[in-house]
Amino acid sequence: MTALAALIQRELRIALRVGGGALIGVLFFLTVVVLMPFAIGPDLALLKRIGPAILWLGAMLASLLTLDRLFTADHDDGSLDIIAMSRMPLEITCAAKAFAHWLASGLPLIVATPILGLMLNLDPAATTAVALTLLIGTPALTFTGMIGAALAVTLRRGGLLLSVLVLPLSIPILIFGVAASNAAVVGPTPFGTPFTILAALTLTSLVVGPFAAAASLRQGLD
Amino acid sequence: MTLTELANPTRFLALVARLMPWLTAATALLLIAGLYQTFAVAPDDYQQGATVKIMFLHVPFAWLAMFGWAIMSISALGTLVWRHPLADVSAKAAAPIGAAFTFLCLVTGALWGRPMWGTYWEWDARLTSVLILFLMYLGVMALWRAVEDPSRAARAAAVFTLVGAINLPIIKFSVDWWNTLHQPASVLRLGGPTIHMSILAPLMVMALAFSLMFVTLHLAAMRNEILRRRIRTLHLMQAAAPRAG
Numbered sequence: 001m002t003a004l005a006a007l008i009q010r011e012l013r014i015a016l017r018v019g020g021g022a023l024i025g026v027l028f029f030l031t032v033v034v035l036m037p038f039a040i041g042p043d044l045a046l047l048k049r050i051g052p053a054i055l056w057l058g059a060m061l062a063s064l065l066t067l068d069r070l071f072t073a074d075h076d077d078g079s080l081d082i083i084a085m086s087r088m089p090l091e092i093t094c095a096a097k098a099f100a101h102w103l104a105s106g107l108p109l110i111v112a113t114p115i116l117g118l119m120l121n122l123d124p125a126a127t128t129a130v131a132l133t134l135l136i137g138t139p140a141l142t143f144t145g146m147i148g149a150a151l152a153v154t155l156r157r158g159g160l161l162l163s164v165l166v167l168p169l170s171i172p173i174l175i176f177g178v179a180a181s182n183a184a185v186v187g188p189t190p191f192g193t194p195f196t197i198l199a200a201l202t203l204t205s206l207v208v209g210p211f212a213a214a215a216s217l218r219q220g221l222d
Numbered sequence: 223m224t225l226t227e228l229a230n231p232t233r234f235l236a237l238v239a240r241l242m243p244w245l246t247a248a249t250a251l252l253l254i255a256g257l258y259q260t261f262a263v264a265p266d267d268y269q270q271g272a273t274v275k276i277m278f279l280h281v282p283f284a285w286l287a288m289f290g291w292a293i294m295s296i297s298a299l300g301t302l303v304w305r306h307p308l309a310d311v312s313a314k315a316a317a318p319i320g321a322a323f324t325f326l327c328l329v330t331g332a333l334w335g336r337p338m339w340g341t342y343w344e345w346d347a348r349l350t351s352v353l354i355l356f357l358m359y360l361g362v363m364a365l366w367r368a369v370e371d372p373s374r375a376a377r378a379a380a381v382f383t384l385v386g387a388i389n390l391p392i393i394k395f396s397v398d399w400w401n402t403l404h405q406p407a408s409v410l411r412l413g414g415p416t417i418h419m420s421i422l423a424p425l426m427v428m429a430l431a432f433s434l435m436f437v438t439l440h441l442a443a444m445r446n447e448i449l450r451r452r453i454r455t456l457h458l459m460q461a462a463a464p465r466a467g
Contacts, residue, residue, distance in 0.1 A: 147385055151365065151378050161361075161368050165382060168357040171350070172392075204388075212385050215302070219377035 003088050004096055011100030014073075021069060022104035026112050029062040033116045044121045051120035052130045052181030058116075059109045059134055060141060060174055064163055066105040067145040070097060071153040071217070080153075084221055090214040098146045098209065106138040122185070129184030129191065133198060137177040140202040143209030144169045150213035154220040173201055229307050231448045238445050245438040252431035259424035276334040278425055282432040283327035287355060288390055289436065290320020294362070295387040298380035308444070310376035311451075313383065314366055315443035319436060321359035328352060339403060347396035348404035351389060358386045372451060 015022040036054045037047060047054075074080035084090055110131055117127030148166035152158030179194035228234045260278040267274035293316045300309025331349065332342040343349065362379050369375035397406045408416045417425070 144385075147381070151382060154374075155368050158368075161364055164364050165361045168354050168361060169385065171354055175350075208385065208388075212381055216378055216381040219374065219381065 003086065004092065007083070007088070007093065007096045008100045008103075011097055012104055015069070015100065015104035021066065023108060025062040025066040025105040026108040028065055029058045029109050029112060030116065032058040032061055033119065037120075048121040048123075048126075049186070051117065051122045052126065052133075052185060053178050054120060055113060055116060055130050055134070056137075056174055056178045056181065059113075059138060060170060062109055063106060063138060063141045064145060064166060064170075066101070067142075067149045067166065068152065068159050068162055069105075070101050070146055070149040072149075072158070075153050080217075081221060084217065090217060091210040094146060094150070094213040094217070095206075095210040098142050098213075101146075102139050102142040106142055109138060110134045126181070126185040130181045133177045133180045133195065136195070136202055137173050137198050140173045140198075140205040141170055143202075143205040144173070146209050147212045147216065150216040150220070153217070173198065173205075176201060225306065225308075231307070234308060235445060235448060238441050242438070242441065245434060245441070249431060249434040249438050252427060252434060256424060256428035256431045259427055263420075264424045265420055270338060273334060273337050274421075276330055277421075278428045280327060280330040280334055281425060282429040283323050283330060284352070285429060286432055286436050287320060287324035287327045287352065288393060289433070290316050290323060291355065291359075291383070291387065291390060293440070294320065294383045295390075298383040301376050301380040302384075310373060311444050311447045312440070313376065313379060314372075315440055315447050317359060317363050317366065317379075319439050319443060321356065321363065323432075323436070324352065324356040324359055328356060344403050346403045347400040348393065351393040351396050355386075355389055355393060358382075358389065362386070372454075 033054055036058075040046060040050075071080060074083065083093055086093070113131040113134055114127050117130060122130065145162075145166045147169070148162045151165060152162040155161060176194045176198040179189070180191055180198055183189045183191045183194055228237070256278070260275055264275070264278070266272050294313045297309040297313035297316065300306040301313060328349075331352075335344065336342050362382055365379050365382060366375050369378060394407075397404055
């Protein structure tokens with residue numbers, strides 16, 4: 001158990017220090033969301049209607065952008081091999097790394113959501129709904145994305161391939177995340193239905209993600 | 223002949239060479255019979271008119287789109303669990319064929335949707351999940367091309383294939399779980415098909431014909447892949463050998 005805590009602590013420390021790049025994700029999120037009104041035009045009514053979708057897209061792209069940090073840096077300096085050789089099962093290692101990654105790069109996105117919601121003319125209820133769906137949904141983005149990150153870690157030019165592999169897998173998360181947010185903003189469907197499916201997707205990815213990532217790491221590292 | 227014996231590529235190639243003429247002939251005959259039944263025997267729909275003929279292509283394409291990923295998933299298990307050498311080849315060979323059938327399914331669906339629904343494309347659950355399947359086919363093909371060593375590429379692709387297999391039940395049951403524009407299942411359902419025999423019989427013939435076509439193409443692609451690997455090995459040996467004189 002101490003090994004697990006140590007690993008999570010290590011990941012967090014590396015992510016938050018200089019060169020870790022966890023906060024670049026938030027900056028990217030901010031930039032993408034700010035770009036949207038330039039492209040669509042500053043129509044406040046329209047922005048209010050598509051605001052949840054913009055926030056979700058921004059969060060999804062931001063989490064995709066930071067995904068290759070999950071294994072690549074550790075693979076490059078060799079520490080991934082050492083971590084993989086430890087007595088802790090590789091599945092738990094993967095889960096711990098993904099959890100730490102989400103804490104460092106997923107949570108800040110949710111903290112930034114209320115400010116961006118203001119810029120997109122969302123009322124407090126809608127912002128809360130989007131933040132809540134992001135809180136439940138972004139772990140699924142990280143844990144499914146981890147599978148792609150583990151597949152791409154040993155490849156040259158893995159970054160592009162990573163997005164090609166991960167984006168189709170994360171479409172359902174996007175669909176139900178935006179559906180739940182929209183249900184809270186405009187109705188008519190109840191918020192609970194898509195939200196519970198989103199939660200189910202997250203729980204499934206928490207189970208499937210570590211096993212698939214560990215399997216592909218085992219294949220890739222030998 | 224067991225699966226273990228087929229692990230020897232030479233035996234497999236011999237088997238393919240023996241089967242190929244029969245499979246090709248059977249595919250051609252069934253396809254001719256199916257097309258004849260489709261266009262000459264099967265009645266026009268009382269509402270849809272002649273556009274219902276698209277169904278005889280669209281439905282087999284859709285089945286084979288999913289069949290292709292199922293083949294890849296079974297092969298992926300073969301790669302990861304049993305390390306069967308043919309499983310890699312089978313998974314790699316099935317990807318482009320499955321992608322082609324998925325693409326044809328989407329195209330025929332769009333052409334059918336235009337007169338029936340008034341739109342080429344609708345973002346409903348069935349269409350979207352098949353589109354995701356198509357994107358995943360392209361992703362897995364990109365993954366195969368990204369890794370140089372075939373056996374390592376096989377294992378990476380196998381993991382991705384098994385994760386992507388979650389999409390298959392979603393496609394199958396999407397019409398039951400969500401209210402979709404796409405019609406619900408009418409052939410493979412509990413309580414038997416709801417299609418009249420005059421339509422169902424040609425559909426079955428067409429489905430069998432295209433399934434045989436899939437198997438034929440798959441075996442041919444596997445043969446080509448084995449030969450391609452042999453050429454690759456020869457090239458590597460040639461490059462490694464010291465130059466004479």
